Amino acid sequence: QVQLVQSGSELREPGASVKVSCKASGYTFTSHAMNWVRQAPGQGLEWMGWINTNTGNPTYAQGFTGRFVFSLDTSVSTAYLQISSLKAEDTAVYYCAKDPRYFREWGQGTLVTVSS
Amino acid sequence: DIQMTQSPSSLSASVGDRVTITCRASQGISTYLAWYQQKPGKVPKLLIYAASTLQSGVPSRFGGSGSGTDFTLTISSLQPEDVATYYCQKYNSAPLTFGQGTKVEIK
Numbered sequence: 001q002v003q004l005v006q007s008g009s010e011l012r013e014p015g016a017s018v019k020v021s022c023k024a025s026g027y028t029f030t031s032h033a034m035n036w037v038r039q040a041p042g043q044g045l046e047w048m049g050w051i052n053t054n055t056g057n058p059t060y061a062q063g064f065t066g067r068f069v070f071s072l073d074t075s076v077s078t079a080y081l082q083i084s085s086l087k088a089e090d091t092a093v094y095y096c097a098k099d100p101r102y103f104r105e106w107g108q109g110t111l112v113t114v115s116s
Numbered sequence: 117d118i119q120m121t122q123s124p125s126s127l128s129a130s131v132g133d134r135v136t137i138t139c140r141a142s143q144g145i146s147t148y149l150a151w152y153q154q155k156p157g158k159v160p161k162l163l164i165y166a167a168s169t170l171q172s173g174v175p176s177r178f179g180g181s182g183s184g185t186d187f188t189l190t191i192s193s194l195q196p197e198d199v200a201t202y203y204c205q206k207y208n209s210a211p212l213t214f215g216q217g218t219k220v221e222i223k
Contacts, residue, residue, distance in 0.1 A: 044214060047214060101207035102165045103150075
């Protein structure tokens with residue numbers, strides 16, 4: 001069955017960087033886009049963008065350009081989200097979600113906490 | 117960009133009640149709309165796509181309708197396990213915007 005397994009919770013100081021992973025299994029990784037969704041504490045879902053797992057081409061939503069980078073390692077069926085120059089307002093749960101339009105499968109979420 | 121507006125933002129209803137949540141797009145999106153359920157502390161779950169197609173395994177008390185700019189998620193008979201926040205999402209084109217969510221509680 002399809003599984004998306006994300007890396008564990010992270011605690012970082014402001015200004016640091018973090019890299020979240022999303023390991024896929026149960027399907028052909030390069031046949032389905034991977035999306036990233038943010039959920040700040042007590043807030044709604046926010047689509048961050050997606051990466052074409054065949055070409056590696058990323059698309060970023062407004063508000064997620066510059067400090068946010070989507071990448072892949074197709075040899076291990078894994079997508080990555082890297083956030084640099086972390087700010088307190090980046091504290092959130094970050095989800096990966098498969099498919100280019102609506103999302104049947106989601107990772108379990110990774111809590112990133114930014115605090116000094 | 118197209119905005120997605122849900123109403124109400126929260127509601128409280130009794131077990132067995134019919135519950136209706138509305139999602140409005142600022143421009144027409146045909147039927148490129150999905151609905152998700154997110155229980156507290158859990159991962160969102162796809163309920164409906166293409167505005168009215170029930171995802172496999174979702175109870176038949178959930179239903180979706182609408183096209184263009186106005187959409188509805190209906191729970192025909194509210195159950196205790198339906199306590200959750202519900203989100204609509206458009207997917208006709210990027211950005212794949214979510215509505216702000218509707219929190220459903222039991223009265």
